Amino acid sequence: MFTEVITNVGDGYDNCTGSFTAPVSGAYMFTAQVCTKILQFANVNIVANGTTVEASSQGGATANEECFTLTGVSVLEVGEQASIQGSYKARTDVLFENEYNWITFSGILVNPV
Numbered sequence: 001m002f003t004e005v006i007t008n009v010g011d012g013y014d015n016c017t018g019s020f021t022a023p024v025s026g027a028y029m030f031t032a033q034v035c036t037k038i039l040q041f042a043n044v045n046i047v048a049n050g051t052t053v054e055a056s057s058q059g060g061a062t063a064n065e066e067c068f069t070l071t072g073v074s075v076l077e078v079g080e081q082a083s084i085q086g087s088y089k090a091r092t093d094v095l096f097e098n099e100y101n102w103i104t105f106s107g108i109l110v111n112p113v
Contacts, residue, residue, distance in 0.1 A: 012107065019083040020105075022076035026112040030074070032084045032105045034058070035067040048074035048082040067103075075113065082107060 010023040036042045046054040054072030
């Protein structure tokens with residue numbers, strides 16, 4: 001989903017799979033901003049180790065692109081993964097992308113364990 005990588009300290013993010021793999025064990029905070037195309041709707045989840053830690057829906061109400069932000073915290077062990085996933089009936093072709101990085105995915109190590 002997120003093909004352009006701006007910062008990838010520790011090389012935890014793989015833009016081919018769209019997954020972040022924890023390089024060290026700890027509590028991570030994940031944030032995503034997603035924008036829908038005009039008159040489109042999307043359901044998006046932050047998923048860590050197969051468990052949804054945050055979910056949101058947006059779009060379809062106006063004749064403009066609409067953006068929404070999700071933030072979730074999860075404890076990951078070395079090698080465990082987190083990613084952004086579409087939920088029921090979500091399609092990635094409804095997401096709006098441009099050169100201004102309106103859609104983003106960030107993972108920050110808050111506290112190593």
